[in-house]
Amino acid sequence: MIKVENLTKRYAGQPAIQDLNFEVGQGEIMGFLGPNGAGKTTTMRILSSFMPPTSGRATVAGFDVFEQSLQARAHLGYMPENVPLYNDMRVTEYLDYRAALKAVPHRRVAERVGDVKELCGLKEVEKKVIGTLSKGYRQRVGLADALLHEPDLLILDEPTIGLDPNQIRQVRELIKNLGKQHTILLSTHILPEVEMTCSRVIIIHKGRIEACDTPENLLGKIRQAGGVVLEAKVGVDNGGEELKKISGVRDVTVDADGDWKIFSLRVESGTDVREEIFRLAIDRHWTVRELTQRRATLEDVFVELTHPDVV
Amino acid sequence: MRKFYTLLSREVRSYFHSPIAYIVLIFFLIISGIDFYFQVSFMNQRQVQYTVEEAFFNSVFFWFAFVLIFPLITMRLFAEEFKLGTIEPLMTAPVRDGHVVLSKFFGALVFYLVLWIPTLLYFAIFLKVTHQPAAHSAGAYFGSYLMLLLLGMFYLSIGCLTSVLTNNQIIAAIISFCAITLLFFLGLVQFILLDVSSATRDLLGYFSAIEHMGTFSRGVIDTRPIVLYMSMTIVMLALTYQAFQSRKWRL
Numbered sequence: 001m002i003k004v005e006n007l008t009k010r011y012a013g014q015p016a017i018q019d020l021n022f023e024v025g026q027g028e029i030m031g032f033l034g035p036n037g038a039g040k041t042t043t044m045r046i047l048s049s050f051m052p053p054t055s056g057r058a059t060v061a062g063f064d065v066f067e068q069s070l071q072a073r074a075h076l077g078y079m080p081e082n083v084p085l086y087n088d089m090r091v092t093e094y095l096d097y098r099a100a101l102k103a104v105p106h107r108r109v110a111e112r113v114g115d116v117k118e119l120c121g122l123k124e125v126e127k128k129v130i131g132t133l134s135k136g137y138r139q140r141v142g143l144a145d146a147l148l149h150e151p152d153l154l155i156l157d158e159p160t161i162g163l164d165p166n167q168i169r170q171v172r173e174l175i176k177n178l179g180k181q182h183t184i185l186l187s188t189h190i191l192p193e194v195e196m197t198c199s200r201v202i203i204i205h206k207g208r209i210e211a212c213d214t215p216e217n218l219l220g221k222i223r224q225a226g227g228v229v230l231e232a233k234v235g236v237d238n239g240g241e242e243l244k245k246i247s248g249v250r251d252v253t254v255d256a257d258g259d260w261k262i263f264s265l266r267v268e269s270g271t272d273v274r275e276e277i278f279r280l281a282i283d284r285h286w287t288v289r290e291l292t293q294r295r296a297t298l299e300d301v302f303v304e305l306t307h308p309d310v311v
Numbered sequence: 312m313r314k315f316y317t318l319l320s321r322e323v324r325s326y327f328h329s330p331i332a333y334i335v336l337i338f339f340l341i342i343s344g345i346d347f348y349f350q351v352s353f354m355n356q357r358q359v360q361y362t363v364e365e366a367f368f369n370s371v372f373f374w375f376a377f378v379l380i381f382p383l384i385t386m387r388l389f390a391e392e393f394k395l396g397t398i399e400p401l402m403t404a405p406v407r408d409g410h411v412v413l414s415k416f417f418g419a420l421v422f423y424l425v426l427w428i429p430t431l432l433y434f435a436i437f438l439k440v441t442h443q444p445a446a447h448s449a450g451a452y453f454g455s456y457l458m459l460l461l462l463g464m465f466y467l468s469i470g471c472l473t474s475v476l477t478n479n480q481i482i483a484a485i486i487s488f489c490a491i492t493l494l495f496f497l498g499l500v501q502f503i504l505l506d507v508s509s510a511t512r513d514l515l516g517y518f519s520a521i522e523h524m525g526t527f528s529r530g531v532i533d534t535r536p537i538v539l540y541m542s543m544t545i546v547m548l549a550l551t552y553q554a555f556q557s558r559k560w561r562l
Contacts, residue, residue, distance in 0.1 A: 048403040051559045073405040080403070084396030086321075088328035100317040101404045145400065 001026050001153050001183040002047060007056035009042050016042040017207040019056070024200075026152075029179040031198035031215075032187040033298075035306050039207040040187040041081055044157050047185070048078040061152050074103065077146030077182075081157040083138050087131030091122055091141060094130060095148065102149040116144040120174070136167045143174070154178065156186040160193060172197055191298040201298070203305050210305040218301045230263040230277055231290040239263060242284065246276045260289065315410045322388075322418025332422065335383050339376055339426050346372035347433045363437060364446035367430075368455045368528045374495070374521070377462075381491055382484035384422055385470025388415045389555070393478035412552045416471050423463045427456070450530035458527035461540035462520055466491050468547030475554045495520055 002024040009016045017039035024030045034040050046053050047060060049069040058065045063072035086094060095113045104112050117123055120140040125133060130141060139159065146154055159175065160168045168190070176197050178184060188194060194201055195215050203211040203218075211218060232239070239261050240252045248271035255262040267273050274291055281288050326332040350366040353359075359366070367373065392398040401411065434445045434452070446452055473487040474480075498519020501512040516522055523536040 045399075050399055050403050070405045070407070073403060076403075078400070078403040080396065080399040082396065084399055086325070086397055087395075088325055089321075097317060097321055098400075098404065101314055101401075101406055103314070103405065142400075 001028075001061060002030075002185060003057075003059045004043075004047075005057045007043070007046065007058055008054050009039075009046060009051075010054045015207050017204075020204075020207075020209055022202055022209065022212055024153075024183060024185055026183055027179070028200055029175070029184045029186070029198045031194035031201040032185060032204065033189075033191070033194060033201060033302060034187075034204035038204045038306070040204060041157055043204070044078070044155050044185070044187065048076060048155055049073050050078075074149070075151055076153040076155055077149065077151035078155045079142045079146040079157060079159060081161070083142035085130045085138060085141060088129065090127055090129055091133075092117070092126045094141065095144060098145045099148050104149050112148055112150070116147045119147065120144040121170070135162045136164070139163060139167075139171070143171070147178070152183060154182050154184045154186075156184065158187055158189070160188060160190060168193070191302060195298050203302060205306040211301070215298060219298065227294045228265040228267060228273060228277065229290065229292050229294055230265065230281075230288065231257070231260055232263070232281060233259050233287040234261055235285065237284055237286070239286075242280060243277065246273055246280065247271075248273045248276075264294075314406055315414055318406065318410055318414035319417055319421075322414050323421050326418070326422045329387075331383060331387070335380060336426060339380060340429055342372055342376040343367075343430055343433075346370050346376075347430075351437070362446045362451065364434065364451055364455065365525075365528045367433070367445075368458075368524055369521070378491055378495055379488075380423075380426065381463075381466040381470050382488040384419050385467055385474050385487060386480040386484035387474070388419060388471055389475040390478050390480045390483045393558075394480070408556055409552060412471070412475075412548065412555055416468060416548060416551075419467045419470065420464060423467060424460070427459060446530070448530050450532070451528060454527035454530045454532055455524070457532070458524050458536070461537060462524075464544045465540045465547070468544045468551065469494075471551045472547050472554065475551050475558075494518070498522060 002022075004020050004022050007020040008018050020039075020043060032040050032043070045051050047058055047065060049065045049072055052066045060072040061075040063069075063075065065072045089097065092113065095116065096109060099109045099113055117126055120143050122137070122140055122144055125137055130138065133141065139162070143156070143159065146156070156175070160171050163171060172193055175184065175186065179197070179199075186198070198215060200212070200214055201218060202209055230243070240254050240263065243249060243252050243263055243265060248268045250266040250268060252266075253264045255264070265273065265277075272293070274293065277291060278288075280286075347367055349372065350370060351363060354363065354366065361369075389398075392401065402408075437443075437445045469490050470483075470487040473490065474483040476486070477483050497515055498521050500515050501507065501519075517535070517539070523533070526533055527536070
């Protein structure tokens with residue numbers, strides 16, 4: 001559905017994205033992750049024909065986003081970040097207007113506008129002026145607009161930013177349901193959201209793709225280099241020194257909680273040091289209240305890939 | 312064509328959704344009303360060689376209001392969309408840049424023409440009350456309003472261009488006000504500078520909106536100003552189109 005080849009965009013000589021290559025297949029929900037300023041919005045703007053790339057090519061539904069921009073745009077629904085809307089229009093009026101712009105056939109306008117209002121829960125505000133709507137409703141108007149012409153591809157730039165936890169859950173459900181009929185490319189900062197909704201994830205950092213895989217695979221990679229947490233009373237021992245001697249332990253950080261010490265161990269990939277720790281604790285007569293292998297989250301993947309100095 | 316019509320109707324509606332439209336309408340009605348009243352009362356006091364209609368369209372009052380309304384009408388056209396970011400959903404919908412530019416220009420033109428509709432009433436009332444026509448012939452009315460249309464198109468297209476160049480409405484208004492005022496006073500240079508050659512004076516006279524209005528409001532339809540204003544409008548809109556497209560590369 002989306003095909004991106006060597007896509008590069010420079011602003012006044014400064015590269016915003018460099019040599020991006022990726023593909024999004026029909027029916028996929030692709031998560032687009034990256035710190036602020038990584039180039040997510042730039043990429044999405046190029047894909048939605050809002051601005052041309054400096055070099056490289058991108059196609060949407062087989063149409064070049066620059067050369068055949070009108071056809072490409074007809075196949076995609078785009079929801080920009082912060083959802084700019086005409087504040088002077090009413091919700092239904094705005095959606096009618098957008099439907100006509102997107103060439104929804106005359107006789108289907110009322111039906112489509114009704115459908116998207118239903119889907120996005122806009123019925124109760126349909127007669128309101130957009131300028132008076134809350135952030136959550138504006139977000140939904142933006143989403144409704146993107147869905148109006150039943151596009152094959154949805155590009156959503158931070159669809160849940162600024163929403164409260166209930167609204168986030170609703171939007172997430174909505175996106176999941178939409179994924180059954182549409183291909184979706186969505187960017188976000190909220191990592192659990194990606195784990196729950198996306199079938200594949202691209203992590204982008206400083207304009208380059210750092211990883212592109214399924215959430216499970218990404219987690220698998222990091223879990224191998226995961227950590228162990230030990231909470232124990234170590235008496236007169238230092239604790240850290242002893243733990244470091246265990247083969248496979250890379251380094252140990254210590255926190256105190258009253259008499260208890262909390263050790264976070266980074267271990268080499270593919271090793272399980274919990275048994276060794278257990279034996280050590282018995283030998284030294286430590287009192288142990290917790291010994292766990294820490295489960296890595298997408299957040300760890302994200303931090304590891306976008307903050308190399310942390311590792 | 313449907314997309315163009317959709318864009319145009321939004322442009323026109325958005326004028327009437329904003330308070331600026333009503334302020335401009337009222338301001339303009341007051342000034343043109345005072346203008347009409349003064350002209351008629353002045354002519355009641357002494358013998359003059361011109362008609363009420365000519366006086367109305369050639370007074371200082373008229374020109375003052377006239378030059379001022381264009382920045383107010385056009386400043387928001389593009390600048391507001393850039394500022395609010397609504398340009399993004401607009402240009403990611405399958406619409407052509409040319410349609411957007413033309414819809415904004417014609418939207419402004421429609422509002423401008425709405426401004427003038429009440430002035431037709433003045434002449435009707437004048438006829439009803441005094442049982443005298445305000446002009447010698449229908450051609451004079453036609454000429455005046457044709458000139459209004461031509462000048463309006465040209466000055467609105469200047470406003471479009473300045474609005475597309477910035478995302479700040481005030482800056483757009485100031486630049487277009489300067490440009491329109493300078494162009495307008497170009498025609499008056501011949502009265503201010505006495506030592507210019509007669510050739511220069513003639514040349515500048517060709518660009519004088521005041522002179523053109525003087526001719527047309529007598530009912531003399533000269534084709535030269537028609538060609539001038541039409542072609543200048545097209546040039547300005549072409550520049551607007553170019554500037555609008557260039558935003559993609561400047562981003």
